[in-house]
Amino acid sequence: MQSDGSMDRLKSISREKPLSRRDFMQVLTVASAAGPGLAAAAFTGMSLTQSQRAEAAELIVDGLGTLPKVPYGKRHGKMMVTPICMSSDWNGELLAPALQMGVNFIHKGGYWNRVPDAVKALPRESYYTDMTVDTTSPGHDPNNFDEAYNQVVSSLDRNGLKYYDVYRAHYGWHNLESFNKGDNVTFKVFQKLKKEGKARYFGVSQHPYSNSDAGNPEKIERYADLINAEIESGVVDSMQVWYSYGYPKEVQEVFAKASKAGIAMVAMKIYAHGNGKMRADVAKMDELKANGKVGRALIREVMHEKRPDGKPIFCTCVSNLGNMDLFEENIGGVSPKVARIDGFETHLA
C-alpha cells in the first residue's frame, strides 16, 4: 500500500509531466486496493493522460459492475432501462464506460447535432433516447404545431438517430387549461410523428416554473393538480420531474400516483436540489450507507422513495456527470455490487 506522502508525490509529478507507466501502475494499485465503488479517490488531483483515464475508468467500471435493468413504467412495451440514464451533456469520456455498464437511455440525445462515436457505433435499437421539444418551454407558443414538428424532424436530419423513443414536452404545460386533458397541439404533433415512425412514446418534463416572476409571467400555482391532470388524461407515458431529498409530501404523493398508473417516472435535479439538506444530515447518510458521499446518498434516497404499495416511485434518474469521481459516486448509488459492499439493502423498481 502506498503512503499518502507517496500519492501526494505522484500527484505533484503528474501535474508536471505525464506519469510513467510504473508510477501510474502504483496509482492503479492504490485505487484497486480501495475497493469497488471507492477507487476514484486515488485519481483525485492527478493529471492523467487520456489513455490513463481510460484505464482508470476500466477499473472503476469493474468495481461498479453491470447495472440491472428495470421496466420503464408500464406504457412502453418491453422497454427496460438502467436505474440511471446518461445525458447528452455528460463528459464525453464517460459515455463509453457507462455503455459498458449497460446504461441504455440517453436523455436529450435529440439535442446532439452529431452523435458521439461511442454511441454512433451501436445499433440504434440497442439504446433509447428522447427529444425534449421546446414549444412548451416558457415564452414559446405551445400551439405552434410547425415549430414542434420541425424541431424533431430537423434534429433527426442533423444527427441521424432515425427516431426518438420518447417525445418529451420540455417544461410541460403552464396550467390545466393549456394541457386541456391531453387534447392539445403538442400531443397532436406527437401523434403525427408517431405515425411517421419518428417518435414512439409521449413524455413530459413537467417543471413547476418556480422562478418565472423574473421574466415571463408563467407560474404554476397548483403543481400537483397539473400532474394529476396529466395522469388522468391517459396520454402521458413518462414524466421526468424535479425531485430530491426533502421535497414536499404532496409532490411525492402525486408522483407515487403517476408511478402507480404505469407512467415511467424519472427523477432529475437530485443533486442540485438536495445536496445542502443531505450534506447537513449525517445520520441520513449513515442510514444510506454513503457517509461522505452526498451524490450516492441522494440517489439511493430518491430511487428508494416508495409508493403506498411499497414499490419504488422512480424507475430511473438523470444525473449530470462531469468526471470520474462523480461517475463512481453517483452510479455507485444504483450499483447492486456497491450496495452489497456498503451493506445497503437495495430494492430498485
Next chain:
Amino acid sequence: MEPDELILSPPEWAFNCFPLPEPDVDVLTMEFVISTMQAQIDLVTEADTSRLGRALHVGHLLTVAQSDAGDWPAVFNARTGESIGSERSLAPLPMFERMNLMLNSSEFDHVLKRAAWGGIHPGS
C-alpha cells in the same frame, strides 16, 4: 463531489444554485452571474466538465426568465425571482452559444433564436 468553491443560492430559492457574491445576498446582477459561470466554464478540461454542468443548470433556469424580446433583467432577486429596475441584459447569450458549441448541441438554439443571436447549429 462537485467543486464547492462557489457560494450558491439554496435549493428553495427561485434561482437556486446560482452563484452569490456573499452568503444570503439575494440581489444579483446578471453580469455577476454570467461572468462567474463563464469563469467556471473556463476551468473545464477534457477530464472534468463538472463546472460546465453547473453553468448548464444556471442556463436552464435562465431560459425561463428570458423575455419575448430575448433579453433578461439586468438586476434581479434570486430568492424571489423578481426583476429589479428596468435595465435589461443580453449577457447570457454568449454563454448559451458557448455551451451549445462545447456540447455540439442545439439545446439552446431556441434561446438564441429568440434574441436573434447568431451561431445557430454551430456544430452541424
